[in-house]
Amino acid sequence: MKKILDLIAGEMEKAFRTAGYDPEYAGVTLSNRPDLCEYQCNGALAAAKEYHKAPIMIADSVVEALESSELFEDVQSVKPGFINLKVHADFLSGYLNGMYGDSRLGYDKAGQPKTIMIDYGGPNVAKPLHVGHLRSAIIGESVKRIARFAGHKVIGDVHLGDWGLQMGLIIMELKNREPKLPYFDEAYEGAYPEEAPFTIAELEEIYPTASAKSKEDAAYKEAAMQATFELQQGRKGYQALLRHILKVSVTDLKRNYENLKVEFDLWKGESDAQPYIPDMVQRMKDQGFAHMSEGALVVDVKEETDTKEVPPCMLLKSDGASLYTTTDLATIVERMKLYRPDEIIYVVDKRQEMHFVQVFRCAKKCGLAGEDTAFKFLGFGTMNGKDGKPFKTREGGVMRLEYLLKDINEEMLKKIRESRPMSEEEAREIAGVVGLSAVKYGDLSNQASKDYIFDVDRFTSSEGNTGPYILYTIVRIKSILKKYEEQGGRGDGAEIAAYGNESEKALMLELTRFNSVMETAYEELAPHKVCAYIYDLANAFNKFYHETSILGTEEEAQKNSRIRLLVLTRRVLEACIDVLGFEAPERM
Ligand code: ARG
Numbered sequence: 001m002k003k004i005l006d007l008i009a010g011e012m013e014k015a016f017r018t019a020g021y022d023p024e025y026a027g028v029t030l031s032n033r034p035d036l037c038e039y040q041c042n043g044a045l046a047a048a049k050e051y052h053k054a055p056i057m058i059a060d061s062v063v064e065a066l067e068s069s070e071l072f073e074d075v076q077s078v079k080p081g082f083i084n085l086k087v088h089a090d091f092l093s094g095y096l097n098g099m100y101g102d103s104r105l106g107y108d109k110a111g112q113p114k115t116i117m118i119d120y121g122g123p124n125v126a127k128p129l130h131v132g133h134l135r136s137a138i139i140g141e142s143v144k145r146i147a148r149f150a151g152h153k154v155i156g157d158v159h160l161g162d163w164g165l166q167m168g169l170i171i172m173e174l175k176n177r178e179p180k181l182p183y184f185d186e187a188y189e190g191a192y193p194e195e196a197p198f199t200i201a202e203l204e205e206i207y208p209t210a211s212a213k214s215k216e217d218a219a220y221k222e223a224a225m226q227a228t229f230e231l232q233q234g235r236k237g238y239q240a241l242l243r244h245i246l247k248v249s250v251t252d253l254k255r256n257y258e259n260l261k262v263e264f265d266l267w268k269g270e271s272d273a274q275p276y277i278p279d280m281v282q283r284m285k286d287q288g289f290a291h292m293s294e295g296a297l298v299v300d301v302k303e304e305t306d307t308k309e310v311p312p313c314m315l316l317k318s319d320g321a322s323l324y325t326t327t328d329l330a331t332i333v334e335r336m337k338l339y340r341p342d343e344i345i346y347v348v349d350k351r352q353e354m355h356f357v358q359v360f361r362c363a364k365k366c367g368l369a370g371e372d373t374a375f376k377f378l379g380f381g382t383m384n385g386k387d388g389k390p391f392k393t394r395e396g397g398v399m400r401l402e403y404l405l406k407d408i409n410e411e412m413l414k415k416i417r418e419s420r421p422m423s424e425e426e427a428r429e430i431a432g433v434v435g436l437s438a439v440k441y442g443d444l445s446n447q448a449s450k451d452y453i454f455d456v457d458r459f460t461s462s463e464g465n466t467g468p469y470i471l472y473t474i475v476r477i478k479s480i481l482k483k484y485e486e487q488g489g490r491g492d493g494a495e496i497a498a499y500g501n502e503s504e505k506a507l508m509l510e511l512t513r514f515n516s517v518m519e520t521a522y523e524e525l526a527p528h529k530v531c532a533y534i535y536d537l538a539n540a541f542n543k544f545y546h547e548t549s550i551l552g553t554e555e556e557a558q559k560n561s562r563i564r565l566l567v568l569t570r571r572v573l574e575a576c577i578d579v580l581g582f583e584a585p586e587r588m
Contacts, residue, residue: 015065037084044081055081091499100209107515109151120347124161129401140347142527145579160269168228173210183237196244264588301361313362343374350379381451437467445531473538474584494560503544
């Protein structure tokens, strides 16, 4: 379906043409005087310069040309040359009936679907998920769903950090503890055990212990670096350990992401890109892009228009070791080969922006991806505690994701228990569903690039701009619809009719914005626009609900029309929370 603003602009274009003016001037916006009209056109003001006429004269003749239009109930020219447009009630309800009859609620699929890869999550293997990874997961999941809903083929990749010194550290620490394991015996020829020599709980203790030791003991660190090197060179026993570490970690990560309703299509990692490095580097050398600088192999990526210093992209250190940059470049090579994406979106902490500027430029310069491949960096800000500083545990340590979610769920549970009597089991279940909305909405309602304050109290409140408020609204609609059914209402064949009061009209107008909001959210990779919209929509609904006795509507046809309006509102809200990555319970 066309966007309602486009339909209105189309009507205005006709009128401009009829009146003898260029239809280019016919643009329409939402009115900034909603008390007077719903939409307005300021084109006469702009046209005045070209036609050397007073804007009001132009506005007057456009208004005249609109006389027979069925879209508008009233059209007024206002000095100095505004055109105020009041839409016809039947046009509005006609539009909503169109949405109601469409499974996509009036939002057309992209005409030319793209293949889009989203790189998000980015957890580091063997290290517990912490809140820093929470934002990437939440934002990335939403952007994925928004792009998918727009009709694109979207592939989400978790891009594990599985290729760093942390691997060597774990291997070393294991070796110290259990030197007799076959993984450390270079002469060992047999098959390695199926079972990992550690549990996830042990692994989570091994890494921090090793990391702490390496900071104090230079020889220990040296040994870990050597182990990392040997692992990367393909030492058999270490490779087998890497597989164990990956398997144990990934099982745990999957459980964590599942709790967040975050799903990846690919569980690839930095280690998958390694086989592509030697060839890629050789080509960059052969084609003259890479050169030696102070012992390292680099590609220059600065541009004349840079206002900030963009250092060369480093491919290999002087000892021949590859870096984070090299891995990301090789991952591009791999992705182009296996998936041919039109676009790759990286959802990563904004402090890594320079890294991605270098990687994107280098990839383009060296032809790793075609001219028409788009690289997008969606950098997010820091999640802070109430003190405005990066989120910490009460003891001052790095906050683990699981504990944070637990905190939210406990708080939610308390609030749910207070709301009405229910079984412990039901309370826990609802608290889980609503708690997730609190976390996700609390994050997504902010523009991604901004830092924000994680405020358990505010996020779990059922009032204000929060996830629980949105869910309460949906649950309220569900319960009215249930009551309607219990009263024998069926609403068969009832169309949405002309509005009966101002708040009903306001709700209808909000509903018409759905397709336009979704389109913008996709184009700008901006889930916060969906949040802002459902907050407005929920407010419009609640106002309507408080001012109108829906089930008490006397006239049967009008009552059924309102029921349909409620169903449509519920569907729109549900489509929105679905792209945000959470859902509503039946009752709260
Ligand atoms: N593992 C990285 C980190 O924890 C994030 C990875 C982001 N994605 C990428 N392609 N570099 O900082």
